[in-house]
Amino acid sequence: MLINTGKNIHKADMDLTRYINTFGHAMYQRYGQKVHKVSINAAFTCPNRDGTKGIGGCTFCNNSSFSPNAKEAPQVCEQVAAGKQVIRKRTGARKYLAYFQAYTNTYAEVSALKTLYDQALAIPDVIGLSIGTRPDCVPDGVLDLLASYRDRGFEIWLELGLQSTSDEVLRRVNRGHGFGEYVDAIQRIQLRGLQYCTHLIAGLPGESINATADSARRVVDLGTTGIKLHPLHIVKGTQMAREWKRGEVTPMTLDEYVQVVADIVAEAPSELIFHRLTGTANKALLLAPDWTEYKWKVLNAIYLELARRDLPQGAAFQAFTGSDTPLIPSLNL
């Protein structure tokens, strides 16, 4: 299907919340004002890079492509102060979540993590944490620490990089974990009642175009409270860049990506929070697909497709199940 991306909606008129329960909208409902994430690079590494789980990392990963602070890692307080200033000017937000984003942000002793997280939570206007990590890197001690912050009234999110529910695909991109580790992690996360967002990448090699919608169905069925989507970016300095140059990887088209996102939104329960619908890579590093460079073009196309279908989030889910709760509630421990 050809998507009419020629028609542009002005940013101010593109109200995605008509169709999607976005993270920004959900936080506004909860706090009565805008809440934004401030990215932090706390100079962690990753067990898939240091030899614990693997070496070389995931084949698509060049961490500097998505972390603006990857080269230098100033103190948490300095990073949050700088981020707050930029975000406040751009969006008017006055409340923030400290987003530990680069690499694996639970990969240290619990006492060291506590020191870092405490620093972030002591900053004025920081109302919580969003912690990016891997499903095989969330031991009980870390979950208990996060639950203790939640119990003190902080907004706490774990962001679990799963990328695909297919073990074959995870092996092919050298993730160093399988779907089983994700299921184990979410059982322990749900036991503590913590919120978590599952990251999925559309267009990984070895997956059909609809595979990301299948992955989304699986994680929704298992009770995820949030989803973050982005298309595969092929960036310089990665194993995947070499595979792409050899013709072994074919990136998705914008039309394909938009259809997959629209399918996932329509089938998601209405309370599920979409933390992100697309992502941008550092322009200097991006090789393909070129359309991922333009975030607003992608969001515009998604908005137009949702408007064309006129199926808001949850519509297809309710039509299929007759309810608005996950299909397999037994895992909502």
Ligand code: SF4
């Ligand atoms: S994508 Fe995440 S898990 Fe994979 S190598 Fe990079 S930092 Fe590690």
